[in-house]
Amino acid sequence: MSGNNIPEIVFIGQPNCGKSTLFNAIAGYKAQTSNFPGTTVAHLHSQVLWKGKVYSIVDLPGTYSLTPQEPQEKVVLTHIFKEKPDLIVNVIDASLLCRSLELTVELLELEYPMVVVLNMMDLAEKKGMKIDIRALEEKLGVPVIKTVATRGEGISELMDRIERTLGQRHRPRHLSYYREVENRIKKLTEMLPEDFPVVSNPRFTAIRAIEAETLSVDKFIAENNPQLKSALEKIREELSALRNAPAYEVLAAERHHLALKIFEDCCRVRHARVSGLEKLDDFIMHPVLGLFLLLLIFAGMFYLIFRVGSPLESWLLQPWESLRSGIHQRYGQSLLAELLVGLVQGIGGGVAIVFPYFIPLLLLMGFLEDIGYLARAGFLMDAFMHRIGLHGKSVPLFILGFGCNVPAIMATRILESRRDRIITALLIPFIPCAARTTIILALLAFLLGPWWALGFYLVNIIVVAVLGAVLTRIFRYSSPGLILEIPELRWPSLKNILQKTFYNLKEFVRFAWPILIAGSVFLSLLSYLHFDRLVNSILAPLVSGLLGLPAELGVTLIFGFLRKELSLLMMFQALGVNFDNLLQAISRAQLLTFVTFVNFFIPCLATLAILWKELGRRIAMISLALNLTLAVLISWLVRLVFSVF
Amino acid sequence: MSEAEKQRIKEASSELKAGVCSLLEVPQGEVFRILEIKGGPGLHRRLLALGFHRGDLVTLDGEALMGGPVLVRNLTTDTRLALGRGIAGKILVEPVKDVGE
Ligand SMILES: Nc1nc2c(ncn2[C@@H]2O[C@H](COP(=O)(O)OP(=O)(O)OP(=O)(O)O)[C@@H](O)[C@H]2O)c(=O)[nH]1
Ligand SMILES: [Mg+2]
Numbered sequence: 001m002s003g004n005n006i007p008e009i010v011f012i013g014q015p016n017c018g019k020s021t022l023f024n025a026i027a028g029y030k031a032q033t034s035n036f037p038g039t040t041v042a043h044l045h046s047q048v049l050w051k052g053k054v055y056s057i058v059d060l061p062g063t064y065s066l067t068p069q070e071p072q073e074k075v076v077l078t079h080i081f082k083e084k085p086d087l088i089v090n091v092i093d094a095s096l097l098c099r100s101l102e103l104t105v106e107l108l109e110l111e112y113p114m115v116v117v118l119n120m121m122d123l124a125e126k127k128g129m130k131i132d133i134r135a136l137e138e139k140l141g142v143p144v145i146k147t148v149a150t151r152g153e154g155i156s157e158l159m160d161r162i163e164r165t166l167g168q169r170h171r172p173r174h175l176s177y178y179r180e181v182e183n184r185i186k187k188l189t190e191m192l193p194e195d196f197p198v199v200s201n202p203r204f205t206a207i208r209a210i211e212a213e214t215l216s217v218d219k220f221i222a223e224n225n226p227q228l229k230s231a232l233e234k235i236r237e238e239l240s241a242l243r244n245a246p247a248y249e250v251l252a253a254e255r256h257h258l259a260l261k262i263f264e265d266c267c268r269v270r271h272a273r274v275s276g277l278e279k280l281d282d283f284i285m286h287p288v289l290g291l292f293l294l295l296l297i298f299a300g301m302f303y304l305i306f307r308v309g310s311p312l313e314s315w316l317l318q319p320w321e322s323l324r325s326g327i328h329q330r331y332g333q334s335l336l337a338e339l340l341v342g343l344v345q346g347i348g349g350g351v352a353i354v355f356p357y358f359i360p361l362l363l364l365m366g367f368l369e370d371i372g373y374l375a376r377a378g379f380l381m382d383a384f385m386h387r388i389g390l391h392g393k394s395v396p397l398f399i400l401g402f403g404c405n406v407p408a409i410m411a412t413r414i415l416e417s418r419r420d421r422i423i424t425a426l427l428i429p430f431i432p433c434a435a436r437t438t439i440i441l442a443l444l445a446f447l448l449g450p451w452w453a454l455g456f457y458l459v460n461i462i463v464v465a466v467l468g469a470v471l472t473r474i475f476r477y478s479s480p481g482l483i484l485e486i487p488e489l490r491w492p493s494l495k496n497i498l499q500k501t502f503y504n505l506k507e508f509v510r511f512a513w514p515i516l517i518a519g520s521v522f523l524s525l526l527s528y529l530h531f532d533r534l535v536n537s538i539l540a541p542l543v544s545g546l547l548g549l550p551a552e553l554g555v556t557l558i559f560g561f562l563r564k565e566l567s568l569l570m571m572f573q574a575l576g577v578n579f580d581n582l583l584q585a586i587s588r589a590q591l592l593t594f595v596t597f598v599n600f601f602i603p604c605l606a607t608l609a610i611l612w613k614e615l616g617r618r619i620a621m622i623s624l625a626l627n628l629t630l631a632v633l634i635s636w637l638v639r640l641v642f643s644v645f
Numbered sequence: 646m647s648e649a650e651k652q653r654i655k656e657a658s659s660e661l662k663a664g665v666c667s668l669l670e671v672p673q674g675e676v677f678r679i680l681e682i683k684g685g686p687g688l689h690r691r692l693l694a695l696g697f698h699r700g701d702l703v704t705l706d707g708e709a710l711m712g713g714p715v716l717v718r719n720l721t722t723d724t725r726l727a728l729g730r731g732i733a734g735k736i737l738v739e740p741v742k743d744v745g746e
Pocket of ligand 2: 019020021031032033039040060061062
């Protein structure tokens with residue numbers, strides 16, 4: 001409960017049911033959304049004002065049940081018990097009503113005030129489902145609201161209902177299991193000692209205790225209260241005998257049957273026609289064609305970005321270049337001129353070099369995410385991932401990494417095994433994110449030709465694969481295999497993609513662009529004072545000695561640590577050339593060597609910070625060392641190869 | 646449970662043995678009923694949470710190349726999972742004759 005009387009409302013539901021979209025519809029676009037189970041991995045608060053009252057709403061990761069198994073699912077339970085929310089909003093994907101009700105039954109056992117939201121009503125109707133809301137309300141004993149979060153439908157009814165339910169302070173009753181099962185739970189409830197840490201209510205606690213079989217809590221009980229433990233064992237045996245299955249399955253089956261029963265009573269399904277998307281899905285998931293399509297999609301995507309980006313880039317660059325030469329004509333080589341040029345290059349670099357590639361990339365990624373392609377790529381690539389010792393669930397994370405490494409590393413929480421998590425997180429910094437892709441396209445494709453950029457990408461992916469294979473050989477362990485829900489394909493909502501793109505762009509404009517501008521001005525100042533020579537001479541053994549590059553580039557690496565694309569953008573400033581005549585200052589081989597080095601040399605500050613936070617300092621340091629070593633090695637190899645030919 | 650009852654269950658299950666096989670061995674597109682989920686409690690719990698229970702009707706929707714995962718649709722709850730082969734091999738199913746639903 002938030003101390004100052006602001007009621008706290010949490011969104012809980014199974015993965016991919018639209019919690020974050022609903023949250024955004026109420027609070028404005030703040031939470032990442034995509035058609036992939038496991039998009040949200042941490043909680044997100046926002047205060048909203050509705051009809052003169054303030055509410056604190058919380059978006060949580062999706063969880064299939066209240067017996068959490070993945071790290072991000074644990075966030076949900078911890079949140080419920082720590083924060084003791086005033087109201088639970090149980091979000092349900094109405095088109096998956098039957099399965100979703102299993103979690104609803106579990107949540108009702110908490111006996112917290114609750115509202116059920118049937119989201120995705122548009123999809124449920126398309127499927128031919130007719131849901132009787134009144135009947136459902138009666139069965140569940142809590143209010144039920146219909147919404148279509150992507151279109152903002154039903155939001156105001158939901159908020160009104162939340163307000164009313166909060167006022168009533170009505171606690172729902174749990175639904176009852178089969179009598180024999182219920183008796184056993186009751187027996188345990190009565191046996192719980194006075195000082196037993198009851199969560200929520202005794203019945204819920206007893207159910208958790210029974211289900212804890214084979215989990216670590218169970219050992220805890222055994223150590224602290226052997227008497228209770230033996231009673232617990234006996235009850236489990238009795239339950240187990242009822243259905244000839246382990247006790248935890250008996251309880252899960254009870255919820256399953258309750259859910260099925262409610263579903264049958266409240267929902268009619270008329271036969272739906274096969275949609276165009278289902279036919280498309282057969283193609284996407286085809287074992288052979290699907291793989292071709294995967295290649296085609298990514299190659300096509302980068303080709304398209306390049307085709308859109310490069311004419312835009314040259315068109316956008318012109319005014320900045322003429323501005324630059326204008327400044328030099330007017331002010332000569334004075335300090336003012338240098339500072340102004342720095343400013344112009346900082347602003348121009350953002351507008352002309354980053355935007356033309358960044359925006360199409362974000363739009364296309366948004367489309368792939370929302371149509372539901374990420375999980376499918378995981379399915380198609382699973383066999384390949386096994387060769388490098390991981391499994392298909394890492395694929396969506398790598399694809400996310402093409403957008404930005406930071407959320408991709410956060411998202412490794414969806415991997416159950418810590419070993420898989422660490423390896424995936426160590427590999428992600430090697431994936432060229434949108435900012436780096438921008439530079440690869442802007443420099444390599446624009447100056448050297450698209451094939452160079454493609455080749456660079458290919459080498460990049462090979463590096464990731466080889467490194468993956470090496471790492472998984474070091475941390476040996478047979479991975480348990482893939483279990484991944486494949487959500488239905490959905491036509492993305494254009495509004496959602498635009499909002500998402502705008503949100504990500506805003507992040508760039510807010511954080512990266514100011515650094516770029518400030519860095520660029522700062523670099524001008526340094527070079528005017530000849531201070532950059534100091535940095536350059538310190539870094540010279542690496543930059544010119546090992547990699548054979550002009551020593552002037554040394555100073556740009558400092559900025560690369562903040563964001564990698566800065567090193568490349570400041571290259572012009574450092575070499576004193578503009579974009580078009582870059583190749584007069586350095587050779588093609590040098591350009592390639594430098595881009596390679598910068599691409600790998602260090603995870604950017606934000607990536608390093610998130611690695612540290614998610615996986616600890618040791619892993620962050622390993623990542624740093626790994627990147628640095630490989631960057632030197634690979635770019636040195638590039639230099640070698642080019643000096644031979 | 647009485648001794649006689651136990652005996653009956655045992656007989657019933659051995660009777661079924663005829664068509665019983667794992668999800669890896671079934672043809673695509675036909676309807677099967679989940680009989681048993683072998684393997685450790687970790688896997689079992691995960692599948693239960695994802696809505697795969699004994700008695701549910703399932704069908705094989707597709708499979709990936711080179712020993713890749715299989716795609717299983719749960720007809721009872723209308724959800725789809727990609728399952729690695731090791732895991733699919735631990736789910737035992739029996740054919741369902743009349744698909745009246
Ligand atoms: N057609 C339709 N699509 C929706 C609706 N609500 C959400 N979506 C889409 O469903 C997908 C999943 O939405 P999210 O909000 O990311 O789901 P989530 O519950 O937060 O998912 P996790 O964070 O993975 O648990 C997105 O692609 C949304 O655009 C809806 O009412 N109708
Ligand atoms: Mg979410």
